[in-house]
Amino acid sequence: MKQQEIPTPFCDKCSMENGALFKYLNRDEVDKINFEKEFRQFKRGEILYTEGSRISGFYCIHTGIIKVFKTGFDGKEQIIRFAKPGEIIAYRSVLSNEVACTSAKVIEDCQVCFIPSEILISLVKSNSTYAHELLKLACHELGEANSFITDIAQKTVRERLAEILLLLVHDFGLDSQNFLQISLTREELANIVGTATESVIRLLSEFKTDKLVELNGRKIRILNIKGLEKISNIFN
Amino acid sequence: MKQQEIPTPFCDKCSMENGALFKYLNRDEVDKINFEKEFRQFKRGEILYTEGSRISGFYCIHTGIIKVFKTGFDGKEQIIRFAKPGEIIAYRSVLSNEVACTSAKVIEDCQVCFIPSEILISLVKSNSTYAHELLKLACHELGEANSFITDIAQKTVRERLAEILLLLVHDFGLDSQNFLQISLTREELANIVGTATESVIRLLSEFKTDKLVELNGRKIRILNIKGLEKISNIFN
């Protein structure tokens, strides 16, 4: 009953256009996914899966934003990445057949499709172009992880914060008034940068005095991209 | 001529046994690799490839140890991982078709096989089991990268150094007298941990006073694994 209230998203459309990953599937394969997939909705704060659990499928994001994070030994979150519409999460665990190495929590209410592991595995086996695309995706993420490691190991908190702001601009964009199109708590920002909440607050307000950003609670307006680039030492 | 002086390694043997990756290939595929591959030798300090360059193939390590690292914007190395016999490097760039995001430098004299990109790509296309294994490898490395990010972001240098020592024990083992089977400069250790050389020196000598290790130049003798585990807060 409930399923009729919620219009099931045009997943084949979503798949073919949004997610670069699905455009290599043929009609039959897309039909199979559409048949097997399960549509789900989550609200901010809800958890899709947690670190250490065994995963029975992966998620394709239709709307909303999800944060993927690890929990350090003292309980502090380290945000690894964000997933937005068109992207998939949990595929790492499915493909490596390991337990989840991260947890996933909703940042902005989302609609997702849950697709059973076997589908992904069978696609890898039957569609070599698709397998290659998945490899590209995984290898690309690996490259990004390597950069992130180097940054955290070598840059100051100040540099990293500037860099993360730019990364968020790149990934989520700005609205017509240059407000960042993703809204995070200071704590979440700290958990990306890998620092304390108070440090983020202090540095943000420094950026504000330097006319690099404007602050309105969680709304961050980006005033000077060049300035942030300079601070972040972004070009390697 | 020179090639006759150096006995070409039994790469199909090496391939089938050492490298988990190659055991999924059939006779024809192994033959093709053996035909196309190029045997190469490098001495400590030599460079196999550098960050930013386009890669025309990947390397399979037969003997020796190679460090894979990124160069930070101030020229400081961040070691991402070590590659040892049976492992492959540079596959990330080949598969993602991106320029190298790391450099590779010899730590211990090595013999490697260089295998052209096309071979790897064609294997991915023709052998789905192999593609799946590569995916597992990449996804597994991704999981390790995520852990490393969390560690660097949250743990102290002291904790990380202890953890790295344990990781080296795990990956390279101890000899009969409990000496670590890989020899690194203090600077290299620092470049894994993500700290300054002096900090590594100071912490190592603290570990020594605490009877956790014994130091003999680059030879490190591990005396108390449990103690190091305790310091490293290793169990997440």
Add this chain to the structure above:
DNA sequence: CGGTACGTTGAGTCATATCAACCATAGTGG
């Protein structure tokens, strides 16, 4: 024998974490 690379130690500095207090906001329940 001088040169080069590596290792060690000490002293001083600074960025960042920690601790604590306080304010703002919104949701809850009596």
Add this chain to the structure above:
DNA sequence: CCACTATGGTTGATATGACTCAACGTACCG
């Protein structure tokens, strides 16, 4: 409707881990 509580944001004071700089020791190498 108002106190109540929880959550998040901010600021200040203080502590300290880790970096930097500098000097010096050591070992190997041609």
